[in-house]
Amino acid sequence: MSAPYPWLAAPWAELVARAARDALGHAYLLCGREGLGKFAFAEHFARGLLCEQRPADGQACGACRGCLLNASGNHPDLKLLTLEEERKSIVIDQVRDLIEFFTLKAHYHGRKIGIVYPADTMNNASANALLKILEEPPASALLLLVASRPALLPATIHSRCQRINFELPAWDVRERWLSAQLATRDKAPALESLTLCGAPLEVLAQLDSARPQLMNDVIAALHQHLTGRGNPLEVARGFADVEVRRYLDTLELSVQAAAQLRAGHLPPQLRLSANSQRQLQEISDKLHFDSLLSYLDQVGASRAMVLRSSGVRGAEVIENLWQSWMKSMQLEYAP
Numbered sequence: 001m002s003a004p005y006p007w008l009a010a011p012w013a014e015l016v017a018r019a020a021r022d023a024l025g026h027a028y029l030l031c032g033r034e035g036l037g038k039f040a041f042a043e044h045f046a047r048g049l050l051c052e053q054r055p056a057d058g059q060a061c062g063a064c065r066g067c068l069l070n071a072s073g074n075h076p077d078l079k080l081l082t083l084e085e086e087r088k089s090i091v092i093d094q095v096r097d098l099i100e101f102f103t104l105k106a107h108y109h110g111r112k113i114g115i116v117y118p119a120d121t122m123n124n125a126s127a128n129a130l131l132k133i134l135e136e137p138p139a140s141a142l143l144l145l146v147a148s149r150p151a152l153l154p155a156t157i158h159s160r161c162q163r164i165n166f167e168l169p170a171w172d173v174r175e176r177w178l179s180a181q182l183a184t185r186d187k188a189p190a191l192e193s194l195t196l197c198g199a200p201l202e203v204l205a206q207l208d209s210a211r212p213q214l215m216n217d218v219i220a221a222l223h224q225h226l227t228g229r230g231n232p233l234e235v236a237r238g239f240a241d242v243e244v245r246r247y248l249d250t251l252e253l254s255v256q257a258a259a260q261l262r263a264g265h266l267p268p269q270l271r272l273s274a275n276s277q278r279q280l281q282e283i284s285d286k287l288h289f290d291s292l293l294s295y296l297d298q299v300g301a302s303r304a305m306v307l308r309s310s311g312v313r314g315a316e317v318i319e320n321l322w323q324s325w326m327k328s329m330q331l332e333y334a335p
């Protein structure tokens with residue numbers, strides 16, 4: 001098994017088999033929520049393709065010229081487009097560099113690979129520029145687009161890529177893997193966190209962050225302000241130490257869970273602690289399904305705004321969302 005993580009074995013085997021038959025497409029869109037290792041998958045796969053030992057299992061040998069170039073970050077046939085410092089979008093100049101990269105002949109094996117991550121941060125101009133490659137890909141080109149929010153990408157990009165969906169793995173697979181990673185560390189908070197947010201890599205990252213139990217806190221705050229009373233600014237301040245994207249993801253997941261409870265079931269991957277489940281149940285009992293969905297829309301719109309523009313203040317976005325939560329609660333309870 002040579003996929004970077006055990007739960008990626010199936011899509012890995014599929015792509016490696018295609019590569020062996022020389023039947024790879026020119027562009028793949030790797031989709032799935034944060035914390036599943038999509039980018040690691042893309043990078044590993046690219047390195048395997050550029051390995052001069054041509055490994056049957058897709059796993060780069062680590063010792064050949066191609067692998068050594070990759071290890072030093074200097075392989076001339078692999079290009080990574082990602083967010084530059086202080087930027088929230090992948091900009092058109094970066095995509096132009098990628099176009100130029102693809103017009104030059106490959107240095108070694110003949111294949112040239114571009115990885116765009118996170119592809120959903122491309123603005124319209126960048127996405128349009130990228131279409132040039134997707135519409136007429138050079139014979140040697142392979143493009144791997146990695147996106148947690150594929151809906152933010154234009155339909156023209158979707159229609160020119162083969163889509164690979166990364167699903168949240170079964171509970172026991174995640175639990176086993178996480179336990180092995182933690183080795184001697186205390187596993188209890190990790191498993192609690194895993195029940196809350198689900199994606200294994202996300203849990204590992206959260207354990208080292210200031211707020212490992214963020215989803216607990218968000219659900220508790222939603223629940224605490226069910227009557228619409230409270231000061232939005234104060235609630236927002238309580239989350240001042242949290243990076244805004246992570247906050248929005250967690251808020252979305254929490255409200256989604258409430259909506260799912262309202263509709264009668266929690267998805268089996270999401271195992272909430274008893275306390276959070278009780279609070280969510282109360283939220284979903286008291287709210288109309290439509291109100292939850294309309295709040296979800298607002299969260300989604302806020303995140304799109306944060307992703308697309310660089311001048312947005314995270315604290316303000318968080319405060320506005322609390323304001324609108326309280327407002328909809330007041331409407332809900334208006335006599």
Ligand SMILES: [Zn+2]
Nearest residue numbers: 051061064067
């Ligand atoms: Zn190699």
